[in-house]
Amino acid sequence: MTVDTITSRLLSEHGRTYAQEAGITLRDKPAPLYQLLVLTVLCSVRINAGTATKAARELFRAGLRTPRAMADSAWQDRVDALGRAHYVRYDESTATALGDGARLVLERWRGDLRRMREQADDDPDALRGLLREVPRIGPVGADIFCREAQAVWPRLRPFFDDRACEVAKGLGLPHTPRGLGRSVPSEDHARLAAALVRVGLSKEAAKELQAA
Structure with a gap:
């Protein structure tokens, strides 16, 4: 061929x-970009990608679509949402990471990941470094985010x-x-x-x- x-x-x-599979209508706006970050966190452990996208859907269905909503949510509510998606073994630690990550996004970038992109000056390596400051996201997770975000951030392509x-x-x-x-x-x-x-x-x- x-x-x-x-x-x-x-x-x-x-x-x-994977953003589409998780029900994210990806746009260059704060809420969908944060939702992609949530999906990235969920994919950053040794777990089936299908389970991770289902977990993202459950969190979003519970109203946890913005960093403020995530930060203000109860830890147990996050655990329960992950449990409904059978996101096992990592549910409690991931619930903690999501809460901590949401607070970081609010404090560092005022809830808008476009400010993270601006801080990185649209440089993929710099952006990957900033992403790795988010709890649970390592090199693989940073790659996942950039792979998907290039759909709305053309300078990553x-x-x-x-x-x-x-x-x-x-x-x-x-x-x-x-x-x-x-x-x-x-x-x-x-x-x-x-x-x-x-x-x-x-x-x-x-x-x-x-x-x-």
Whole structure:
């Protein structure tokens, strides 16, 4: 298959971002950006991505969609929301991390992660460093946030982390951020990055693409 054929299939079959799966309508606005941060925290432990997105939906359904709402919520309410999504083993520590992280966002960036981006001067490495100051978010979590946020923060593009590039190499695609960025329109970078990660997590999906 050609590069165009593979990328087209990736986008059509696996190109749903994790923000979309979590019910986040991502925009360059404080609330959806914070919701993406919550999802990032949930994905930053060894847990199934589907469980993490379900947990995000439960938290949002409970009204915890902004840093103020999260900071003001009771710890037990956060634990209960995570429990409804079967986010086990990490529910109590994650409930604590979410509360602490919300307070940090309020104190450092006045509840608006666009101020974090401005502080980083739109530099991906600087942004990743600031993200890692949020409780529970490490290098992998910072990559998750940037992969998704590039949908609304164009100056992050093309953001394809090592995981996405490794999968791309296995599929015979360009396997550098710049090379992958040239393979699809820039507005599809976040979707392609998500698709590559999804395929990397599914041996069956990878085999289907390689066999076609």
